[in-house]
Amino acid sequence: MSVIDVASVARRLRFGASEMPCAIGKGGTCTPSDKREGDGCTPLGEWPVRGVLLRPDRVALATSPSIPWRWTRAGDGWSDGVGDPAYNRPVQLPHGYSAETLQRADEAYDVIVVLGHNDSPPVPGQGSAIFFHCWVEGRPTEGCVAIAKGDMLKLLLKLTPESVMRIR
Numbered sequence: 001m002s003v004i005d006v007a008s009v010a011r012r013l014r015f016g017a018s019e020m021p022c023a024i025g026k027g028g029t030c031t032p033s034d035k036r037e038g039d040g041c042t043p044l045g046e047w048p049v050r051g052v053l054l055r056p057d058r059v060a061l062a063t064s065p066s067i068p069w070r071w072t073r074a075g076d077g078w079s080d081g082v083g084d085p086a087y088n089r090p091v092q093l094p095h096g097y098s099a100e101t102l103q104r105a106d107e108a109y110d111v112i113v114v115l116g117h118n119d120s121p122p123v124p125g126q127g128s129a130i131f132f133h134c135w136v137e138g139r140p141t142e143g144c145v146a147i148a149k150g151d152m153l154k155l156l157l158k159l160t161p162e163s164v165m166r167i168r
Contacts, residue, residue, distance in 0.1 A: 002158070004049075004132070004165040006145050008042065013147055016158065020151045026140035029167065035118070035127040035143075037082055042143050042167060043127060048116040049163040052156065055103060058110045059153070067159050072109070076102040080128040088118055088128035100129050107134050108141075111152045115165055132165060 005014045006022060008029045013022040027040030035043045051068035053076075054061070079086045081097025091099050102109050113132035122128070127143065135146035145165065147155070 002160055002163045003046075004155075004159075004163065006165060006167045008044070008167060013145065015155050018151070018155065020147055023135050023140050023146040024167075025143040027143070032117070032126075037080060037125050037127060038142075039127075040140075040142055041127075042141070042145060043117055043130060044167050045117075046164050046166045047130070049132075049159055049161075049165065050114040050116050050119070052159070053102060053109075053112040053114065055110045058107065061153075061157070063157060065156055065159065067113075067161055067163070072102045072112075074103055078102060078129045082125045084124075087124045088122035106136050107149055108136050108146065110134050110149060111156060113156070113159070 008024050011022055013020055025040045025042040029044050030041035032043045032045050035041055049067055052065055053072050056071040075093045077091045077093040077095055077099035079089055079091045079097055079099045084097035111134055115130050117130035118126045131144045133144055133146050134149040134152050
């Protein structure tokens with residue numbers, strides 16, 4: 001198992017021999033049982049890497065990732081609507097409930113590593129769209145972990161289906 005280790009207080013991420021600055025949620029960290037939709041908290045714990053979503057017009061890779069992956073498309077979203085039967089799942093926009101747009105104007109979602117937080121099964125209101133994504137420099141996230149896009153592209157090809165993110 002390969003571990004992406006996030007030291008939340010120091011705002012540092014380590015993976016293998018690489019170490020770099022990272023961003024976490026604007027609400028700091030919280031235990032998974034205290035996580036609530038929209039609180040801006042990054043949930044502490046160990047979360048499996050489920051796969052990666054890549055934006056085709058902004059990401060070019062010489063080789064494919066070894067984790068499940070797909071290109072994002074216009075209209076791709078991720079439900080964060082607490083009353084949505086598809087809560088914390090990918091959806092197509094427009095959607096009848098609140099949902100994040102996966103193709104954003106900034107670079108944050110050019111690479112989205114989907115983490116296994118609150119997904120087996122999702123519990124409405126206990127946090128959705130907890131991703132490992134590209135950092136928009138100087139900005140905290142809404143509860144995700146983010147690193148510089150260049151660092152992300154280097155780490156992405158080292159991830160395996162057994163990779164986990166440990167947030168402490």
